[in-house]
Amino acid sequence: MTDRIFGVVGLLLAIGFALAALTIQESFLSDAVGPKAFPLIIATILGLSSAVIALRPDESPQWPALGLLVEVFAAAVVMVMYAQFLPVAGFIIATFFASAYLTWRLGSGLVGSLMTGVGTSLGIYIVFHLVLGLSLARGPLGF
Amino acid sequence: MDTLSSLADGFAIALTWQNILLALLGCFLGTIMGALPGLGPSNGVAILIPLAFTLGLGPTASLILLTSVYYGAMYGGRISSILLNIPGDEPAMMTCLDGYPMAQKGMAGQALSLSGLASFVGAFFATWGLIFLAPQLVKIALLFGPAEYFALFALAFMTLGGVSSTNQAKSAFAAALGLGLAMIGVDTQTGVPRFTFGEVHLYDGIDFLVAIVGLFALSEVFIFLENRHGEASADAAKIKVGRLTPPMSMIKQTTPTMIRSTILGFLAGVLPGAGASLGSFIAYSFEKRLVDPEGKTFGKGDPRGVAAPEAGNNAAAGGALVPMLALGVPGSGTTAVLLAVLLSLNITPGPLLFSQNPDVVWGLIAALFIANFMLLALNIPMVGIFTRVLMVPPRILMPVVAMVSFVGIYGISGSSFDLMVMVGFGLMGWVLRKLDVPLVPIILGTLLGNAMENNLRRAITIDNGNWWTLIDSPLAIGLWTIAIIGFVIPLIVGRRVKAQMHARRDEEGSLSD
Numbered sequence: 001m002t003d004r005i006f007g008v009v010g011l012l013l014a015i016g017f018a019l020a021a022l023t024i025q026e027s028f029l030s031d032a033v034g035p036k037a038f039p040l041i042i043a044t045i046l047g048l049s050s051a052v053i054a055l056r057p058d059e060s061p062q063w064p065a066l067g068l069l070v071e072v073f074a075a076a077v078v079m080v081m082y083a084q085f086l087p088v089a090g091f092i093i094a095t096f097f098a099s100a101y102l103t104w105r106l107g108s109g110l111v112g113s114l115m116t117g118v119g120t121s122l123g124i125y126i127v128f129h130l131v132l133g134l135s136l137a138r139g140p141l142g143f
Numbered sequence: 144m145d146t147l148s149s150l151a152d153g154f155a156i157a158l159t160w161q162n163i164l165l166a167l168l169g170c171f172l173g174t175i176m177g178a179l180p181g182l183g184p185s186n187g188v189a190i191l192i193p194l195a196f197t198l199g200l201g202p203t204a205s206l207i208l209l210t211s212v213y214y215g216a217m218y219g220g221r222i223s224s225i226l227l228n229i230p231g232d233e234p235a236m237m238t239c240l241d242g243y244p245m246a247q248k249g250m251a252g253q254a255l256s257l258s259g260l261a262s263f264v265g266a267f268f269a270t271w272g273l274i275f276l277a278p279q280l281v282k283i284a285l286l287f288g289p290a291e292y293f294a295l296f297a298l299a300f301m302t303l304g305g306v307s308s309t310n311q312a313k314s315a316f317a318a319a320l321g322l323g324l325a326m327i328g329v330d331t332q333t334g335v336p337r338f339t340f341g342e343v344h345l346y347d348g349i350d351f352l353v354a355i356v357g358l359f360a361l362s363e364v365f366i367f368l369e370n371r372h373g374e375a376s377a378d379a380a381k382i383k384v385g386r387l388t389p390p391m392s393m394i395k396q397t398t399p400t401m402i403r404s405t406i407l408g409f410l411a412g413v414l415p416g417a418g419a420s421l422g423s424f425i426a427y428s429f430e431k432r433l434v435d436p437e438g439k440t441f442g443k444g445d446p447r448g449v450a451a452p453e454a455g456n457n458a459a460a461g462g463a464l465v466p467m468l469a470l471g472v473p474g475s476g477t478t479a480v481l482l483a484v485l486l487s488l489n490i491t492p493g494p495l496l497f498s499q500n501p502d503v504v505w506g507l508i509a510a511l512f513i514a515n516f517m518l519l520a521l522n523i524p525m526v527g528i529f530t531r532v533l534m535v536p537p538r539i540l541m542p543v544v545a546m547v548s549f550v551g552i553y554g555i556s557g558s559s560f561d562l563m564v565m566v567g568f569g570l571m572g573w574v575l576r577k578l579d580v581p582l583v584p585i586i587l588g589t590l591l592g593n594a595m596e597n598n599l600r601r602a603i604t605i606d607n608g609n610w611w612t613l614i615d616s617p618l619a620i621g622l623w624t625i626a627i628i629g630f631v632i633p634l635i636v637g638r639r640v641k642a643q644m645h646a647r648r649d650e651e652g653s654l655s656d
Binding site (some may be wrong): 002003007010014016017020021024025026027030031032033034035037038039042043045046048049050052053056058060063064068069071072073075076079080082083084086087091095098099100102103105106107108116117120121123126132133134135136137 | 183194197198309310313315316318320322323326330332333335336337338340361364365367368369371537538539541542544545546547549550553554556559562563566569570573577578579595596599600603604606607646
């Protein structure tokens with residue numbers, strides 16, 4: 001069943017890709033092929049393979065229970081927030097929160113999570129910034 | 144003789160203190176990454192590319208660091224296979240079959256050092272194979288025009304699926320998805336934006352490093368979260384190494400095995416679309432059929448069953464570099480990642496690489512030899528240290544992996560937008576892995592998409608818009624024939640072979656070689 005849904009989604013993606021390719025503006029100075037042809041070929045392959053996937057599906061994978069799905073998406077949300085807050089809060093603070101959250105969700109205790117957060121963020125700061133000289137995001141406090 | 148003098152030049156380049164230190168660091172990190180379940184060679188190299196890049200290392204130095212990681216990870220994968228029966232990465236799967244029984248018999252140390260030796264033999268001779276085969280392939284490749292290159296790219300995509308997935312439709316889907324992602328951005332030939340939807344950040348296209356790190360490294364973090372797998376797979380009680388040196392008789396017994404497996408593994412590595420996993424699989428099955436057809440000792444801790452897959456997978460790792468360097472078309476997941484290294488350093492691999500950047504090629508090859516000896520020296524006496532790594536629990540390791548990935552990508556562009564795209568790729572990688580869609584064709588598509596399109600358009604423009612020019616020369620027809628055969632054969636026999644290879648696949652095994 002999973003593969004049937006996947007195939008239909010793929011088919012929609014292929015159609016969308018083809019439509020987007022058709023709206024590409026042709027330049028007045030173009031080569032013989034133009035900027036549309038190759039994307040259209042790709043859309044065809046994408047569509048054909050999606051159709052095959054939908055018509056001849058494999059066995060469904062083991063999807064995790066709802067709670068674990070939420071877990072994965074929550075982690076993604078935390079990472080997106082990390083990306084947003086990195087330039088605002090600075091590397092050390094943002095990294096502390098993100099890594100503490102991840103290790104907590106992977107099963108560390110409260111103290112362990114805080115320790116891992118501090119360790120990861122300071123460790124990366126020392127190795128990559130102080131030793132190797134990589135520029136990391138600077139927060140209002142200068143680190 | 145020409146080759147040997149070029150090689151000597153290569154050693155002159157590689158033997159500087161900085162490069163030797165980088166090789167040592169790469170070997171050490173690589174072995175650790177190979178040993179840790181969940182961090183295979185592709186992930187290891189992927190995480191380190193942006194770092195090598197932002198640290199401002201030159202092309203030769205970065206390549207030395209990253210190929211040492213690649214070779215090191217191939218060595219390291221065996222450690223958890225032997226001690227814990229969990230392959231550290233996919234090519235090490237076959238090593239479990241006899242390595243773990245040996246460890247159970249109290250011969251873990253001997254299995255580790257024997258497999259280290261077998262890895263060395265495989266990688267060492269495969270590097271020689273690379274030296275002699277790559278220049279020959281370059282001679283052929285110099286005859287290629289745009290139409291032939293287009294056919295060659297198609298061949299790479301069509302054959303890659305045969306090994307990397309059980310379902311050809313899914314690998315075709317993955318390849319098309321990757322190529323489609325490469326189309327995003329301003330068209331290089333006419334200057335019109337494509338698929339950017341007005342988003343300025345997309346005009347430059349999607350950086351393939353962002354895609355690689357997201358798909359490989361972050362999706363691994365999500366997999367661990369989903370399985371709530373936070374505890375270390377080993378504790379001190381389980382790791383008993385015992386005597387470290389194999390007896391002479393064992394080395395003597397396994398020497399012919401190593402030689403046979405090296406040859407098979409190297410050939411499997413050179414073939415387009417195959418990789419180290421196939422190398423170790425072929426080497427093990429062939430050896431079993433040859434010396435133990437009735438299955439009396441294989442699978443019960445036969446040293447030959449440890450030597451064969453290890454020599455095979457390391458030889459294949461060397462072999463896979465041949466098409467990557469000579470043609471610019473990688474044959475496996477990790478070499479695709481190494482191709483990304485070259486591209487991000489503004490080096491285009493392919494036949495011209497050997498004449499235009501001989502320092503890079505030969506410096507790299509010399510570095511492979513150096514890395515090999517270092518790995519042998521690191522692995523046999525220090526294997527005890529590497530086994531300790533297995534006690535690091537993923538709940539600490541995975542956040543570090545995620546954060547280092549972010550640091551690397553942020554270091555390149557300093558843009559939050561790229562980080563969010565990377566998280567998107569991480570989620571996409573997680574879903575696609577659930578659906579059993581191979582990730583390697585996606586990476587290959589994003590890497591090669593623009594070159595493939597340019598060759599197509601150049602070929603047709605040269606011939607005044609005649610599309611038949613694509614199958615006009617015997618060389619192009621030959622390439623298309625191989626491509627079609629390579630696509631069709633797995634439809635007939637592929638499922639069976641893959642089912643055997645994956646019979647022992649562990650959930651935590653890495654996604655590719």
